[in-house]
Amino acid sequence: MGLTTVFGSGAGTSSYEDFHRTAFILLVGSNAAEAHPIIFHHIMKGVRHGAELVVVDPRKTITARRAHEHLQITVGSDIALANAMAHVIIRDGLYHQPFVERATAGFHEFANHVQSWTPQRAEAITNISASRIEALAKRYASAPTAMIGWTLGITEHHNAVDNVRALINLALLCGNVGRPGAGLNPLRGQNNVQGGGDMGALPGRLPGFQDITDAEVRHKFERVWGSPISSTPGLDQTQMFEAMDHGRLKGLYVIGENPIQSDANSRHVRHCFEGLDALVVQDIFLTATAEMADVVLPAQVSFAESEGTYTNSERRVQRVRAARKAPGETRNDLWIVTALAQAMGINWPMLEAREVFEEMRHLTTNYRGITYERLQANHGLQWPVPDETHPGSPVLHDRLWQSEVGMRAAFACVGWTPPVEAPSTDYPFILTTGRRLAFFNTGVQSGVYDHPHNIGEWMEIHQDDARQLNIEDGEVIAVISPRGRVEVPAYYSQSVTPGTVFMTLHFPDEVLTNNLTIDATDPQSGTAEFKAAAVRLARL
Amino acid sequence: MADDVTIIVDGITVTVAQGTTLRAACDTAQHTVPTLCWHPNLEPANACRACVVEVKGSRTLVASCSRLVEDGMEVQTASDRVTHSRKVVAELLLSTSNADLAPDLQHLADISGANSERFAGGDTWEQPIQDDNNLYIRDFSKCILCYRCVEACGEDAQNTFAISVAGRGFQAHIDAGFGRELPESDCVFCGNCVAVCPTGALIGKAEWVLRRQGQWQEDRITTTDTVCSYCGVGCELSLHVMDNRIVKVTSPMDHPVTHGMLCVKGRYGYEFAQSEEG
Secondary structure (H helix, E strand, O other), X not given: OHHHHHHOOOOOOOOHHHHHHOOEEEEEOOOHHHHOHHHHHHHHHHHHOOOEEEEEOOOOXXXXXXXXXXXXXXXXXXXXXXXXXXXXXXXXXXXOHHHHHHHEEOHHHHHHHHHOOOHHHHHHHHOOOHHHHHHHHHHXXXXXXXXXXXXXXXXXXXXXXXXXXXXXXXXXXXXXXXEOOEEEEEOOOOOOXXXXXXXXXXXXXXXXXXXXXXXXXXXXXXXXXXXXXXXXXXXXXXXHHHHHHOOOOOEEEEEOOOHHHHOOOHHHHHHHHXXXXXXXXXXXXXXXXXXXXXXXXXXXXXXXXXXXXXXXXXXXXXXXOOOOOOOOOOEOHHHXXXXXXXXXXXXXXXXXXXXXXXXXXXXXXXXXXXXXXXXXXXXXXXXXXXXXXXXXXXXXXXXXXXXXXXXXXXXXXXXXXXXXXXXXXXXXXEEEEXXXXXXXXXXXXXXXXXXXXXXXXXXXXXXXXXXXXXXXXOEEEEEEEOXXXXXXXXXXXXXXXXXXXXXXXXXXXXXXXXXXXXXXXXOOOOOEOOOOEEEEEEEO | OOOEEEEEEOOEEEEEEOOOEHHHHHHHXXXXXXXXXXXXXXOOOOOOOOOEEEEOOOOOOEEOOOOEXXXXXXXXXXXXXXXXXXXXXXXXXXXXXXXXXXXXXXXXXXXXXXXXXXXXXXXXXXXXXXXXXXXXXXXXXXXOOOOHHHHHHOOOOOOOOOOEXXXXXXXXXXXXXXXXXXXXXXXXXXXXXXXXXXXXXXXXXXXXXXXXXXXOOHHHEEEEEEEOOOOOOOOEEEEEEEOOEEEEEEOOOOOXXXXXXOOHHHHHOOHHHHOOOO
């Protein structure tokens, strides 16, 4: 969302290989070693080649332990850090003046905005000393090339888009975008987040991020599809939940998601779903969400039983192929959607994935030069690929360095607001959530294989906190937030600081962590603040 | 070009870029040298001596996997000295280790005319199989101490550093720290060590079980390239399927995302895809 606003497309600007050749890597809210292990290989290759690695994370993760410096920041204080870094960079004249003048917009307002963001002010918010913030700012700005990577530690906050904009500001100041070894990279949490967005699975977009409110765009699609397209954007997930809550949305068709367990404030989500007149769930398992459904459509495993493409965090479009025959009455997603349309009286032909792709690419500039044959021959291609002779684009937005800059990239004057829930007398701890290496989301996929470290969910707590509450290492305790309560074993951990505890969403059938999380969402991206909920701990 | 270097390989003149290894230069001359410990995605460990060549003016044979070309070098890839050395390397390894699943070692023995019985009757590395988890097996009777697993676990890919070589001389062995079982070690079960093991000393549990039962039949296995369904990195997976069941997952060594390396979910977390069928 932040990247789309500033650069016109919502995608990481670099390739993984840019980590190999950069001088400086700043990871913010990303535990890549566990959540994106193979990107972490690329990052560490860069470190071996001499890059400095700095990790900003409230937890001392495996990733943080491999960094040259770890800033163990207060949960949700990233904007204060980024604004103070910008303050130092501008104050000391370390920014890339020619780039700022040629390729950006709003510098003077931004410079005024961060004038009050002294490192001392940020120290009080981030719990990182002013001198360390100063030093980091200077090292980032003086590196000849620098990459910034982030993950859900940035985007799972009520001010997600502001967080992203604050990081983009740093890259704009120093010209660290649009050239090899310099870029802005959201590490995507799921296999096809990028591809889904690319294909227009967003309320206001058609494939290729084309704007649904643009009459010319609509007309182009209407001609091919032979059907009118509404100019009114649909609802994002948060808006859908709201509409369900208020009885305005009565029917829901869920494909390959398990919102009853994966969304924040589970009890509220369940309440919303119970008010539906019709719930259709299409999935490979009878998930907790499917159990509530009026109709369950048994789907095939996308990566192993269907044809199509996924697009990854470096915009690489790759072929997905069926490797095995799916069981029983299951059907692939494309077949089911088409059959459903036919059952509703719409005359859609039963197409192969390749035929759908062919239609899409002719309507979508970024994908136009991509064919299944080229994907096969090249281990995928990185969009944009404007024609069939184009080799793909390892780096986005090099236009910012060319004579025709095009749309200037705008600075954003973002203010800092703390997480919606602050620790209080009643709920004195902050619960933050994340992933563990061997497991994934609500465990629908990762709960099945036999991993030797699978001991179910546990909570990480600093031993000072635990001792004060007389909680023994491994003791099962109650964790209570204003929204719900779970019981979970608490283990002493050196990853968290006093006052912060950590859990995952991986074992919802035993420990439904999302009973605790808060559904405060970013108004622009619709993402909930999974990273900060106030809780109290009680012995049983 | 100024950065190019010209050398002579078995009488053939080849010009390669500065920084090229002798092994790669020999490849360019189409006089390929055999290798065991060398791997395209790992730093040379200089462990096995299979790739030695004779360089004019050098007192000792030279490991071509790591030695860089220098202008004017004259190299012999199949001199008597080289062939004899390779033969003894193969014979010594065959005397200690089980080469049933080691095609590269068998190839080295074949081309060098090694006699597998030459050192028979001496000490071997035969030992019980280490079956301490359900993802992969360690069968050190097959280990040739090529160090590939150590490199892949360490800074060449995974950066976990769970294993290393412990002990000296004939007691040298791959160890997960103080002889611990894998689940008690720092191992994260990515299986990148398995991916680069040239001898089957490290092998996926599913494959190991099927082989033990005599059920592993290469001609019944299809391999299909697809993409992992977990996080957004986009690792290409090669699914090895037998009787409609995934029995192994690898990734192409030349893939720009993975370089053949995966995480535990990508390599072993596939059971969900076939959990409805016994």
